[in-house]
Each structure stands twice: as C-alpha cells, then as structure tokens.
Amino acid sequence: MFKYQILIEYVGTNFRGWQIQKKGKTIQGLIQEKISKILREKIILFGSGRTDTGVHALEQSAHFECEKEITNTDKFLNSINHFLSKDLVTILNIKKRNKNFHSRFSARLRIYNYVIINRLSRPVIDKNRGWHIINKLDLKMMKKAAKKLIGTNDFSTFRASSCRAKSPIKTMKSVKITSKNNRIEIEFQSQSFLQQQVRSMVGCLKYVGEKKWTLKKFTKVMYSKKRISCAPPAPPEGLYLARVIY
Numbered sequence: 001m002f003k004y005q006i007l008i009e010y011v012g013t014n015f016r017g018w019q020i021q022k023k024g025k026t027i028q029g030l031i032q033e034k035i036s037k038i039l040r041e042k043i044i045l046f047g048s049g050r051t052d053t054g055v056h057a058l059e060q061s062a063h064f065e066c067e068k069e070i071t072n073t074d075k076f077l078n079s080i081n082h083f084l085s086k087d088l089v090t091i092l093n094i095k096k097r098n099k100n101f102h103s104r105f106s107a108r109l110r111i112y113n114y115v116i117i118n119r120l121s122r123p124v125i126d127k128n129r130g131w132h133i134i135n136k137l138d139l140k141m142m143k144k145a146a147k148k149l150i151g152t153n154d155f156s157t158f159r160a161s162s163c164r165a166k167s168p169i170k171t172m173k174s175v176k177i178t179s180k181n182n183r184i185e186i187e188f189q190s191q192s193f194l195q196q197q198v199r200s201m202v203g204c205l206k207y208v209g210e211k212k213w214t215l216k217k218f219t220k221v222m223y224s225k226k227r228i229s230c231a232p233p234a235p236p237e238g239l240y241l242a243r244v245i246y
Contacts (some may be wrong), residue, residue: 001065003097006031008060011088013128013237018051018060027051027089031062034083038076039066048103048244049110052196054236056129058113059092061244063103070094101246109173109191109245114202115238116184130183131202131238137209139179145208145218146175146186149201156225158200165194168225177205187242202234 008031016024020032032045048061070076073094081090100106115130117123118137123130149172156168174189186205188198204221207213213221213231221229 001067002069003063003065003099003101004070005061005063005095005097005101005103007092007094008057008062009090009092010057010060011128012051012053012055012057014087015053017053017055018047018049027057027060028062030087030089031080031084031091032064034080035064037083038079039068039070041067046103048107049192049241050195051239051241052199052236054128055239055241056237057241059243060241061103061107061246063097063101070096103244106246107191107244109189110193111242111245112188112193112198113240113242114186114188114198114234115240116186116202116206117182118179118184119182128237131234133206135210137184137206138211139177139184139209141211141215142205142209143177144215145205146177148215148219148222149175153222154225155194155197157222157227157230158197158204159194159227160196160200161227163195165192168194170194170197196233199233199236199239200230202238203231206234207231 010027016026018027020026020029028045028047036043043064043066045062045064077091117126117130117132120134123132152171154168155170159168170190172190176187178185204218208218
C-alpha cells in the first residue's frame, strides 16, 4: 500500500462542511469519490480536522492509502482538479508519505484565519468570504482581549455543546490581529481546537471591539467556563483553515 498526503483549497459556501454525512454535499465525500474513480479503487480520505458548513480552506491537509503507486503526480493533479474545479475545490499538492504519517494525529500546529470586512458598504467581491460588520471596531481593545486567549486554558466558554473533544483545555500559541483597507484578519495558532472555538472567540472579540464588553467583562466570560456567557459565534463564511504544520 502507498500513502499520500494532499493539500486542498476550497470555498465551503455550498458544502455541508468537510466530513461525510448521510445527507448533503461534503468536501471529504466529493474528493474521496473523484480519487476513487481516477485510481479505480475504493479509497478512504482522512482530513486533518473538520470544517463546518460554510467554512473555507486555504490549505486543508488530508491523506489516503492506495494499492497503486502514483508515478506521475502532475498528471494526477490535472485529472483530479478537472473534476473538482466546478465545485470551487482544488488540490494544491500531493506528497508521498511513510506509513506512520496521519493527517490528523501527526499535526503539530493548526492555523486558522478569520476575516472581517469592517465598512459601511456591503462586500461584493468578498461576498461569503468574510464577516461584514458595519460598526467601526476598536482594534486596540480587541488586541488587548486577544492576548488574554494566549496560553493553556480551559476554553469551555467557547466550546459548542455538540463538541466531542475529551478535554476543553487547549494551548493557544498565538493570536494576531492585523488590519488593512477595512479588512481585519485574526490569526489563531494551536495544535488543536474545540468545535466552534475560533468562531466563538471572534464573536467575543467583536463585542469588545464594539465596546459592548469591557476588557474586564471579556476576561470574566472567558474564565466562567459557561457556554451561555459566550457572545454569539461569528458566522462561518469568515473562517479559513489556513495551514496545518507537521
């Protein structure tokens, strides 16, 4: 058996998320089906993690095993992307990996970006590619709140009720907020995340930016470990899985 890792870029708008479900179109299901047809054998695709309905990826990572060796990777990429292009999905790269590699369990760091379009006019080019917020956000206060998230903490406040993670304790390596031309990007780095954690954190940072919450209130909510205290999660269209590092 041969093992291959693929890097995937996709627009998640028209999908029910990454993971295969009984009903609805998923990214995992689509790619798995197309690779199986090209290789003429049934393959199972394993992703680095799930992305929810409407969430995008700049470089999702996944792997599969197959009986036949892929000798011409350029030909494989051209073939698979021919079938995926109409769904706004593309395979960026394919690499042969050893038997110990696993796209999910071998990951050392996951990087997510959240995009906010902060202006009066609704976005046209970036429609469904970011969270449109009309109220001017206070970036200075948001950056102060973001620093509170760094380190090892119990992130129960930001955890979806349907989250299946064994522990709510995660280590946030970095949270960076940058802004240019009314476009705000928030980058989160951690080995792993809870379900809806990033979107929930962004929702709370937005409250700080709008001055609905003080820094003291944000800190109190974070350490309360109560989901009910959390601000409404940011919408999925602004979230991107940027990169997975091994």
